[in-house]
Amino acid sequence: MKTMTCNQLGGACEKEFTANTFEEMAQMSKQHGMEMFQSGDAPHLAAMGKMQELIKTPTAMQEWFEDKRNEFNALPEDK
Numbered sequence: 001m002k003t004m005t006c007n008q009l010g011g012a013c014e015k016e017f018t019a020n021t022f023e024e025m026a027q028m029s030k031q032h033g034m035e036m037f038q039s040g041d042a043p044h045l046a047a048m049g050k051m052q053e054l055i056k057t058p059t060a061m062q063e064w065f066e067d068k069r070n071e072f073n074a075l076p077e078d079k
Contacts, residue, residue: 002075006032009068010051012043022072026065 002025006015009029017032019025036044054061 001078002072003078004029004072004075008071010047010064011036012041012047018078022069025072026068 001018001020003016003018004025006013011033015032017025017028019028037048054064
């Protein structure tokens with residue numbers, strides 16, 4: 001198991017997500033993002049705006065995703 005924060009995953013808070021794989025981590029982050037979007041949380045909406053800019057350039061989004069995957073993979077296992 002590894003732990004990353006919303007902020008480490010491009011979000012706007014220190015909520016922690018713990019998962020065995022990066023795919024699980026990304027799914028938890030996505031769910032959290034949807035909840036923050038629905039609640040109208042301004043810092044998260046700003047972070048989502050930055051992500052929307054990345055999506056406009058497929059290679060940029062792909063590179064960002066790979067960087068986050070590499071960051072996850074480099075993390076030590078939780079104790």
